[in-house]
Amino acid sequence: MKLRVGALITVLMVVGLILTACGPQTPAETDPVAADPEDAQPAPADETGLTVVIATDAAFPPMEFVDENRDIVGFDIDMMDAIAAEMGFEVEYKNTAWDGIFAGLESGDYNAILSSVTINEDRLEVYDFSDPYINAGQAVVVRADETEIGGHEDLAGKTVGAQIGTTGALAIEGMDDVTLKEYDTIDLALLDLTSGNVDAVVVDTPVAADFALASDQFEGQLKIVGEAFTDEFYGVVVRKGEMGDFLSLFNEGLGRIQADGTYDEIYARWISGE
Numbered sequence: 001m002k003l004r005v006g007a008l009i010t011v012l013m014v015v016g017l018i019l020t021a022c023g024p025q026t027p028a029e030t031d032p033v034a035a036d037p038e039d040a041q042p043a044p045a046d047e048t049g050l051t052v053v054i055a056t057d058a059a060f061p062p063m064e065f066v067d068e069n070r071d072i073v074g075f076d077i078d079m080m081d082a083i084a085a086e087m088g089f090e091v092e093y094k095n096t097a098w099d100g101i102f103a104g105l106e107s108g109d110y111n112a113i114l115s116s117v118t119i120n121e122d123r124l125e126v127y128d129f130s131d132p133y134i135n136a137g138q139a140v141v142v143r144a145d146e147t148e149i150g151g152h153e154d155l156a157g158k159t160v161g162a163q164i165g166t167t168g169a170l171a172i173e174g175m176d177d178v179t180l181k182e183y184d185t186i187d188l189a190l191l192d193l194t195s196g197n198v199d200a201v202v203v204d205t206p207v208a209a210d211f212a213l214a215s216d217q218f219e220g221q222l223k224i225v226g227e228a229f230t231d232e233f234y235g236v237v238v239r240k241g242e243m244g245d246f247l248s249l250f251n252e253g254l255g256r257i258q259a260d261g262t263y264d265e266i267y268a269r270w271i272s273g274e
Contacts, residue, residue: 050088050089050090050245050246050249051089051090051091051092052084052089052090052091052092052111052112052243052246053091053092053094053110053111053112054080054091054092054093054094054110054111054112054113054114054236055093055094055095055096055101055104055105055109055110055112055113055114055115056072056076056077056093056094056095056096056113056114056115057095057096057097057098057101057115058072058074058093058095059098059185059186059187060074060115060116060186060207061074061207061210061211061215062074062075062206062207062209062210062214062270062271063075063076063115063116063204063206063207063270064076064077064114064115064116066095072093072095074270075134075206075266075267075269075270075271076114076115076116076234077093077114078266078269078270079133079254079257079263079266080114080236080250082253082257082262082263082266083249083250083253083254083256083257084253086253086256086257086262087249087250087252087253087256088249089246089249093114094109094110096109096110096115097184098115098163098164098165098166098184098185099164099165099184101113101115102127102237105127105237105238105239106239108239111238111242111243111246112236112237112238112243112246113236113237113238114236114237116136116204116206116207116234117129117234117235117236117237118136118166118167118204118232118233118234119132119232119233119234119235120167123237126240127237127238127239127240128237128238128239128240128241128242128243128244128247129235129236129237129238130235130236130247130250130251130254131235131250131251131254132233132234132235133233133234133235133236133254134206134233134234134267135231135232135233136204136205136206136207136232136233136234137204137205137228137229137230137231137232138152138167138168138171138202138203138204138205138228138229138230138232139202139203139204139205139208139209139224139226139227139228139229140152140155140200140201140202140208140224140225140226140229141190141193141200141201141202141203141208141211141212141222141223141224141225142193142199142200142201142222142223142225143193143194143196143221143222143223144220144221144222144223146199146200146223146225149199149200149225150225150226151225151226151227151229152171152175152202152226152229153226155172155175155178155199155200156175156176156177156178157177157178158178158179158198158199158200159178159179159181159197159198159199160172160175160178160179160180160181160198160199160200160201160202161180161181161182161183161189161190161192161193161198161200161201161202162180162181162182162183162186162189162201162202162203163182163183163184163185163186163189163203164182164183164184165182166203166204167204167230167232168201168202168203168204169182169202171202171229171230172202181197181198186201186203186207186211187211187217189201189203190211190218190222193222194218194221194222204232205228206270206271208224209224209271210271212224236250
């Protein structure tokens with residue numbers, strides 16, 4: 001974080017060593033009395049100087065997508081913006097295709113990934129994650145006139161689509177006698193489903209609900225069958241051992257917006273519709 005050094009020097013020149021009597025306080029050197037953590041307030045973003053560049057694959061409504069104004073919007077975006085405002089840091093979003101999003105993080109193209117990334121053991125070995133911010137288990141989407149498939153237990157012998165490299169694809173790979181067909185984006189998988197080229201699509205529950213129940217593109221063509229058959233928690237991803245300050249700010253901010261009702265408002269806006 002950057003301190004306002006010029007302002008500090010000016011104060012020092014005017015009042016010498018009696019900084020404790022006035023003006024913005026520097027850290028422990030000028031105030032030996034520790035502040036009460038309950039009284040601490042986050043500094044505005046223009047004072048912290050922390051800007052986090054975040055990659056997101058904005059093709060995954062309602063979590064992150066590009067709207068008609070070419071803005072990146074969605075649940076993830078509103079949640080992060082609320083946390084950034086609460087905790088005093090700034091965010092820049094970089095729209096990045098999913099199939100290269102982790103490689104870009106590793107090469108330093110951005111600081112973090114916020115893109116409906118499921119926390120799992122394999123990823124935890126390579127990356128650091130924030131606290132979980134939503135549970136989004138896998139759901140099965142079928143055509144509206146489908147009668148044979150009532151849930152994931154009925155997928156044996158079927159061809160099932162999923163977005164490449166997602167936990168939906170991994171879930172299908174773990175099923176017996178199920179053929180996986182992978183796609184660059186989830187809407188392509190669902191288009192193939194409506195065309196009859198696959199029997200079902202497996203995707204995270206919020207996305208399934210958005211496409212099957214709320215999308216004009218697929219209105220009346222799709223339905224969700226059965227219950228979500230996994231517990232999957234999303235988190236923000238950073239390189240191993242880096243961006244610890246940002247993760248701490250995010251985790252604390254997440255707790256704050258959950259406590260004050262902001263999180264529930266965002267969830268209702270994008271997911272539950274309540």
